[in-house]
Amino acid sequence: MTLQTDFPLTTLNTLQLPALAAHYLYVDDCALLPKLPPHQRRFILGGGSNLVLLGDFDGLVLHVGFKGKRLAFEDADAWYVEAAGGENWHDFVLWALAQGWPGLENLVLIPGTVGAAPVQNIGAYGLEAGERIHQVRAIDLETGSEKIFSPTDCRFGYRQSLWKQEGWHLSGRSLITAVTFRLPKQWQANCRYADLAAELEKRGISQPTPQQIADAIITLRQRKLPDPAILPNAGSFFENPIVDALTAEKLAAAHPGLPCYRQADGKVKLAAGWLIEQVGWKGRQLGKMGIYEKQALILVNYGNGKSQDICALVTAVQSDVRRQFGVDLRPEPVFIGSVTN
Numbered sequence: 001m002t003l004q005t006d007f008p009l010t011t012l013n014t015l016q017l018p019a020l021a022a023h024y025l026y027v028d029d030c031a032l033l034p035k036l037p038p039h040q041r042r043f044i045l046g047g048g049s050n051l052v053l054l055g056d057f058d059g060l061v062l063h064v065g066f067k068g069k070r071l072a073f074e075d076a077d078a079w080y081v082e083a084a085g086g087e088n089w090h091d092f093v094l095w096a097l098a099q100g101w102p103g104l105e106n107l108v109l110i111p112g113t114v115g116a117a118p119v120q121n122i123g124a125y126g127l128e129a130g131e132r133i134h135q136v137r138a139i140d141l142e143t144g145s146e147k148i149f150s151p152t153d154c155r156f157g158y159r160q161s162l163w164k165q166e167g168w169h170l171s172g173r174s175l176i177t178a179v180t181f182r183l184p185k186q187w188q189a190n191c192r193y194a195d196l197a198a199e200l201e202k203r204g205i206s207q208p209t210p211q212q213i214a215d216a217i218i219t220l221r222q223r224k225l226p227d228p229a230i231l232p233n234a235g236s237f238f239e240n241p242i243v244d245a246l247t248a249e250k251l252a253a254a255h256p257g258l259p260c261y262r263q264a265d266g267k268v269k270l271a272a273g274w275l276i277e278q279v280g281w282k283g284r285q286l287g288k289m290g291i292y293e294k295q296a297l298i299l300v301n302y303g304n305g306k307s308q309d310i311c312a313l314v315t316a317v318q319s320d321v322r323r324q325f326g327v328d329l330r331p332e333p334v335f336i337g338s339v340t341n
C-alpha cells in the first residue's frame, strides 16, 4: 500500500470522466485500515461503475482491493458464502454458481464490486442483493473499529441502505471489507420479471436451472445495456421514481401505456426509461454525452465528455420529464467533487 499523489482516476470510473485524486491508496490489507492517518476528505472507490466525478478530488481516494471468497459455514437450510469487498461482483456470482450455491443468478453481469453491492442495494430482474445478505463487515474509519451489520441494521430499500442514508457513501466513513450471503438450499427459480420469463419461454425452458437463468439474463443485459469498456456509462443513470397511488392513477389515465409497478407499501414505481423515451431523449446527444439508443435509462459518454456535459444533459432530461409528467427523476450514481473544468 503506497500513498500516491495527483493520481488519475479516468480509467477507474466507467464513465471515463477525467479527474485527479490529490491522494490515492490502493488498499489490499484490511489490517492496515485502522492505522490510516485521519484525512479531511475521503472517498471509498470500488469498481467506479456508479460514479460521476465532477472534477478533481482534493482528498484521499481509498481504492478497495481486498480479495477472497469462501464458504463461511452452512446449516441445514442455507450456505453462507463470504466475499471480500474488492471482489468483482459478476465473477463472484459465477463462482458461487459453479460451486453449486445458487441464489444470486438474477444479479449476474452487474458491474462493480462486492463491497459496493450493499451500499447501493444493487437489484435487477426481480431480486435485490439485500434479500440475500446475511451480514456486512465494515471498518469505521473515524474510530478504527470493526462493525458487523445485520440485514435489519443495513436498512435496505430500493437502491437504499444505511450507508446512503447516513451519507457514508459520500463521507467515506465506513469501508466495507466483506459481505456474507445467505443462499437457501431449497432453491426456487425467480423468473417473475416479464422480460426474463419471455426470454426463457423463447428458449423453450419451463423449469430453468440457476445457470439457465444466469445465461438468459446475460443475454438480456447484453442486448440492452452497453459494455462500459466499449461505450463508457454508469448503468441506470436515474432511479425509477416512486409515487403515491393517486398520482400514478392520474398519470396512467393521462398517459396510456405508462408502466406502473405496485409496491408492497401501496406506492407505485414508474419506469424512468419509459418517461425519458416519451420526452424524446432516447438516442439523443447533447455535446459529447447522450442517452443510449437501446435503453433510455443509460447515459453514455461518446468520447471525451466532461462533467459539465453530464450536468447539462441531466438537467435537460430532468426538466423535460418534470414538464411533461410532473415527476422528478433522481440520479442513481454518486456525484463526487465539484465542476472545476
Ligand code: EPU
Pocket (backbone or CB within 6 Å): 123, 124, 125, 126, 193, 195, 225, 234, 235, 236, 237, 238, 239, 240, 259, 271, 272, 273, 274, 275, 277, 282, 294, 295, 296, 297, 332
Ligand atoms: N422502457 C422504455 N424505454 C426504455 C427503457 C425502458 O419504455 O428506453 C420501459 C420498458 O419497456 C419496461 C419498463 O420501462 O416497460 C422497465 O424497463 P426494464 O425492464 O428495461 O427495466 P428498467 O426499469 O429500465 C431496471 C433497473 C436496471 C435493471 C433492470 C432489469 C433501475 C433504475 N434500473 O431498469 O438496473 O437491470 O430493471 O431488472 O432500477 C442499474 O441499476 O444500473 C440497472 C441496469
